Amino acid sequence: MMLGLVWIVGCYAAGIAILHILHWHRKQRGAERTVHYVLHTQNNQHQVEWYIRSLHFFSWVKGRTIRITLMDEGSTDETLAIAERLSLEYHLEIVTEPEQQAGQWMAEHEQERVIVVRLSQNDDLETAFKFM
Numbered sequence: 001m002m003l004g005l006v007w008i009v010g011c012y013a014a015g016i017a018i019l020h021i022l023h024w025h026r027k028q029r030g031a032e033r034t035v036h037y038v039l040h041t042q043n044n045q046h047q048v049e050w051y052i053r054s055l056h057f058f059s060w061v062k063g064r065t066i067r068i069t070l071m072d073e074g075s076t077d078e079t080l081a082i083a084e085r086l087s088l089e090y091h092l093e094i095v096t097e098p099e100q101q102a103g104q105w106m107a108e109h110e111q112e113r114v115i116v117v118r119l120s121q122n123d124d125l126e127t128a129f130k131f132m
Helices: 002-033 048-062 079-089 098-108 122-130
Strands: 035-041 066-072 092-095 113-118
Touching: 035 048, 048 066, 048 079, 066 079, 079 092
Parallel strands: 035 066, 035 113, 066 092
Antiparallel strands: none
16 A cells, blocks of 8 residues: 555656656757747738737747747738737737838847748748748
């Protein structure tokens, strides 16, 4: 009876130790796995929500950390309103005047892996999901 109880407690302890080791190992590799997506938009209200939610879903499935910056080039539709609503749910940086802030932004993010996607060009959309 006592031997069985020790065996059960030992299995649980070994499982906990293995999970902690795997979690620590994953955290150590985490810095190199972060991908920063820059979405260039201009009147893309029909694509922006789907794209942001898809990026977060696929990153969650694959266990990767992503950052998203939305650079709007003067949208006149609901693109910015949708992005602001999504920024409450997801960590999303919104830049409304990319041509004026491009140099400063690039200097701040030069050490990251950055993937630039124009939502109005379908070729960029297909390429971005290959990096997931």
